[in-house]
Amino acid sequence: MNHMWEKVTNGEVYTIAEMSGNHAGKLENALAIVRAAKEAGADCLKIQTYTADTITLDSDNECFFIHGGTWDGYRLYELYQDAGTPLEWNKIIKEECEKVGIDFLSTPFDTTAVDLLEEIGTEIYKIASPELIDIPLIEYVASKGKPMLISCGMGSEEEIREAVDACHRMGNDRVILLKCCSDYPAQYDEMNLNAIPDMQKKFGVKVGLSDHSMGSLADVVAVALGGCVIEKHMCLSREIENPDSSFSMEPQEFAKMVEDVKNASKTLGQAQYKLSEGEQRSRLFRKSIFIAEDVEEGTVLDEKNLRVVRPSNGLHPRYYKELLGKKVTRKLTKGTPFEWNMIETKN
Secondary structure, rough: OOOOHHHOOOOOOOEEEEOOOOOOOHHHHHHHHHHHHHHHHOOEEEEEEOOHHHHOOOOOOOOHOOOOOOOOEEEEHHHHHEEEEEEEHHHHHHHHHHHHHHHEEEEEOHHHHHHHHHHOOOOOOOHHHHHOOOOHHHHHHHOOOEEEEEEEOOOOOHHHHHHHHEEEEHHOEEEEEEEEOOOOOOOOOOOOOHHHHHHHHHHEEEEEEOOOOOHHHHHHHHHHHOEEEEEEOOOOOOOOOOOOOOHOEOOHHHHHHHHHHHHHHHOOOOOOOOOHHHHHHHHHHOOEEEEEEOOOOEEEEOOOEEEEEOOOOOOOOOHHHHOOOOOOOOEEEEEEEEOOOEEEEOO
16 A cells, blocks of 8 residues: 555545755755655655746746746746756656655646656555646546545535545545645634644545744644645755745654654544553642541531542542531541441431
C-alpha cells in the first residue's frame, strides 16, 4: 500500500514539505532542502513539475501581469521562469528522497509533466488550487491510479465536486482534498478551517490542509478538526530570496510544526471514557468522607466532625448528607476514613 495512503488510513497525520521555488535556481539547494525536510520529520518532499511554456504564455498582454500581493509586478512567464524547477531535476530530487528515506510527490501542470513523473515512478500526485478547474488534467492524473491530493483554494462547492467526480469517473477513489486559502501568506481570519469537517461530509473523502500561513497554529487546528494531511512550504532560509521564501518555513520551524501536529493528533485519542493508568492512580486523590476531629462513642455527626476531603479512602461523598445527625458506634480519631459500620444504623 502507498505510504501516504496507509498512514492516513491508519488515522495518522501525513506531513509534506513543499519545496516550490525555494531552491532559488540551484540544484544543491534543492537537494539540501530534501535532506532538511527529512531531518525536520516531514513524511514527504513535494516539488512542482512545469516550465514557463507549459503553464502560461510568453505574452505582454496586461492580463499576464500580477498586481498586488507577494508577486506584485511580475509577468506570469517570468515568475514561472524564476520559480520553476528544471525538468531534469525531477529524477535527481526523487533519487535524493529515496536515498534519505522520504516520500516524493509532485504537482504536474499539464499532461507532459504527468508523463515525465510516470516515467520516474512517482507514486503520489497533487493538483494545485488554480488547476482545480482543469478537469482534463485531473482526469489524466486520476487515470494513473495513484493517490491524489487536490487543493481547493478559490474553489466553490460545485467546482470541488466536479473535480472529485472526475477522479471517480476515471476509477480513482484514493482522493484527499486539501482545504486551502490561496493567499500568500494566508491570514488567520481568511482560512475558514471549519470547512474541513464540512468537506469530509459533503464529498465523502479525507481532507487535509495546504497551509500558507505562518507558524503552526492553523495546522494544529486543522488536525483537531480531522485534517489528515498538512502541507507547508519549506526553505533553507528566508534570506535566500526567491518567489516563495517570504511565506515558507525554515527547517527548525517546520520541525516544530511536525512535532505540534503529531502531538495534536495524539491529544484527540478516542471518544471513550476508559481511564488511563495515570488517571487510575490519580483517583486515589479524589474526595471521600473522613472524620475531621476526634469523637467519642455516641457523638452525633455534624459538619465539623465529618467532612468531605481528599483522599478517596472513605465513603463516597454522595452519602454525606445521609450521615449527618447519625451517632457513631465507637471512639474515632481525626483523619479516619469513614465506613458504614461506624454508625448505629444504615438507611
